[in-house]
Amino acid sequence: MNKARRNLAHSIAAHTLLLSYTILALFPVFVILINSFKTRKAIFRHPLTPPNPDSFSLVGYETVLKQGDFFHYFQNSMIVTVVSLFFILLFGAMAAFALAEYRFRGNVWMGLYLALGIMIPIRIGTVAILQMMVASGLVNTLTALILVYTAQGLPLAVFILTEFMKQVSDDLKNAGRIDGLSEYAIFFRLALPLVRPAMATVAVFNMIPIWNDLWFPLILAPSEATKTLTLGSQVFIGQFVTNWNAVLAALSLAIIPVLALYVIFSRQLIRGITAGAVK
Amino acid sequence: MTALRLKNISKSFGPVEVLKNIDLTVEDGEFVVFVGPSGCGKSTLLRVIAGLEDASAGLVEIGGVDVTLTPPAKRGIAMVFQTYALYPHLTVRGNMALGLKQARRPKEIIEKRLKEASRMLSLEPYLDRRPSELSGGQRQRVAIGRAIMREPKLFLFDEPLSNLDAALRMNTRVEIAALHRNLAASMIYVTHDQTEAMTLADRIVVMRDGIVEQVGAPMDLYNNPDNQFVAGFLGAPSMNFINAGQHGFEQAAVLGIRPEHLKISDTGPLQGHVTHVERLGADTNVLVKLNTDEMLTLRLFGQYDFEIDAPIRLGYAMKDAFLFDENGHRVK
Amino acid sequence: MLWAAWFAQGIHGGNMQTTVRKQRFKWHIVVFLAPAVLVYSAIMIFPMIDTLRLSLFTQEGSKEVYVGLKNFQTLFHDPNWSGQFWNALGNNVWFFIIHMLVQNPIGIMLAAILSVPTLRFAAAYRTVVIVPTILSFVIVGFAWKLILSPLWGIAPGILDAIGLKSWFHPWLGKEEYALTTLALISVWQFIGIPMMLIYAALLSIPQEILEAAECDGITGFSAFWKVKLPLILPSIGIISILTFVGNFNSFDLIYVAQGPVAGPNYSTDILGTFMYRTFFGYQLQLGDQNLGAAIASVMFAIILVGVCIYLFTVQRRLRRYQF
Missing domain, CATH: 1.10.3720.10 (MetI-like)
Structure with missing residues (x-):
């Protein structure tokens, strides 16, 4: 095998590993967020599909904001x-x-x-x-x-x-x-x-x-x-353990500010960790 | 009036004594250079004068006033730092004016001095820039400008040229000399570079290990060093030291001859052979190994050719022979 | 304000030589230090010492009575308590072992891949791996609880899709799996930290060293084993001790996912939850702050021993290289 092909194989392997980890890292957040916008029925029937006009519902958020x-x-x-x-x-x-x-x-x-x-x-x-x-x-x-x-x-x-x-x-x-x-x-x-x-x-x-x-x-x-x-x-x-709409909406409401802050500060955070460790 | 008087200054950091009983007087308008190898205490002494460091013992007088316990800003000094130390968040104007603003001087005075100083240092086009937008030489001029603004009784320079490249260093050296002439101010200048010391100073203070080895005008020190350290420290290439006894001077331990005082002579007393030749264009340095196994440097003006290993004989005039005892003191 | 008085002797001028005149007292040093030292001493150091003290007392009515090491005896030997205590300690050790065996190797591997200079999208991957770390335990705990729940069926559905439906168990509900599952969730959450620290250490290895190794024919995997790994050992030491301290101080994830009783049947109980229960009481059991303090003292001792072992043996043996 020549060098270029070996490098290609290496880089495919690297990206495969990293992509699987990315999916594993984001999957729970993704599942919570999409299901929080769905009807109770859709949450249980098709947990992995994003909300569509049929399944879209804000009932969870309504409960959360009311209660x-x-x-x-x-x-x-x-x-x-x-x-x-x-x-x-x-x-x-x-x-x-x-x-x-x-x-x-x-x-x-x-x-x-x-x-x-x-x-x-x-x-x-x-x-x-x-x-x-x-x-x-x-x-x-x-x-x-x-x-x-x-x-x-x-x-x-x-x-x-x-x-x-x-x-x-x-x-x-x-x-x-x-x-x-x-x-x-x-x-x-x-x-x-x-x-x-x-x-x-x-x-x-x-x-x-x-x-x-x-x-x-x-x-x-x-x-x-x-x-x-x-x-x-x-x-x-x-x-509200049994009210899945409300639980998912509450989780999403807890995730969103942190995620927003992270998007703003992620560069700072990563730079901080990497700089601190060099010491 | 004296610009500065130091009495018995000592300074130690824990058990380490970095300054030992220093006495020194600087007259009004004088340019004094502290020179010595690194770690000799020259920078510490400057910081004691500035008030940035408290002396462990002794007295500092500036302009006839005892300032030993006075904070730096009230001593009537200004300092130019090696790293320029410009305030990165202020413009050139802000950097130069901060000291006077802090002292609550009237705006008109600040403006007037700013104008003069920036004209003197050709800084007018840069007044609204920040330090990061300036070149090294420009930053150095701002640092000097900041010092001028204070109209101090005493200027302190801490190795101000060591961060500049060779060409700029020469220019700035000339500028500082001109500044001294124009302002007629008293200045103290710390450097480890003997060229700066020789070219700028009215008087040089040679220091080693926290002690003043000798004080005097540049040419006095060069022509008449008190001891072997001063003789060896000033002059490039530095003075040759060989065993005095082996070369006919029973009364001393070390014989010193400057490279330019050695002459090629068929009857000279020093015999050896050439080991290396450095051709610098205007002059030629020849490294000679004597038959006594001692090394000598010979400096010839002009361009010469030598074969490596060629035999060579050198002579010197008696008036150019410096003799030192085993403690390095001059024997006359 | 003992410390201030003590410093006062040293703050003058800062040296011992006899000075003729008295130098000004440097008040600004005290002013700069005071707020941090006061808050830190009052809220962190004093309560810690007071907790150690409380562990030697017991409450009789409204009186505090000194009982020596009796609380610890209760903890270690009293049949009502010792079973729970040793169970929690053992679980905590297992919790830590899982982290060391799973979190750190995977973190190092991800960091090694990410630090390959020719890798594309490295910044994006780096950003994503940290996402779980920034989420709170509440989110992490509930999210995984939902995903792993047999009611919702996401986990069984996915396993079904790859033909492994029979592998599914209600992991969080079974005694034999629950602790390991929680440990793995915690690994999932925190893996970004070892990864970033190792990543930083790998980046700080000068390119020249790797090129020299390449000239010597050491590339790819052997470059990692023979050149990079020895150079990042100090960072691996640091992440190990951070993991140790973090694990023996854990509480939140288990509290969120399994409640203060750390079910099923205490199988996920660790020192943090045990201390919480003991301190505040639960169901019919009354809270006992002195026994809680005793558990805290044990946690303190474990962490202290771990940190000392790290500082005095591990860290000294690991050579640091100046690049």
């Missing part, structure tokens, strides 16, 4: 995710700047202390966290979730951002000092804009686990007013 307060859940998820990300990035970048920029006693130990949480999951402390939230009256508030997610996201954020802060040119910071910028101005006006790409990576890394978390909403904020989209859809589906 569950999905818009409200979505809003809660949005608030928790965005505010947590804001604090993770702000506090994380500040600490990273201090660790990267200043020599002080205990610098290395402080870095290690903050890095501890990368490997040890925060869930281990759930019992005490719940006690603490009960004692401070924060149970069933979004604040409780925001606090927990901020603490959870900080270790990795500090770790990644410290690496990037170290790359900010010393000459540049010194030029700022000579121009009379305070240390705070150097951080906000010189260092932060330069590590923006790294901040985006950290944001995307943290966004997904926060948005998708079920554990802490379930334990710390299960009330109707504070349910996140993840918990809300879980509870809703649990109640």
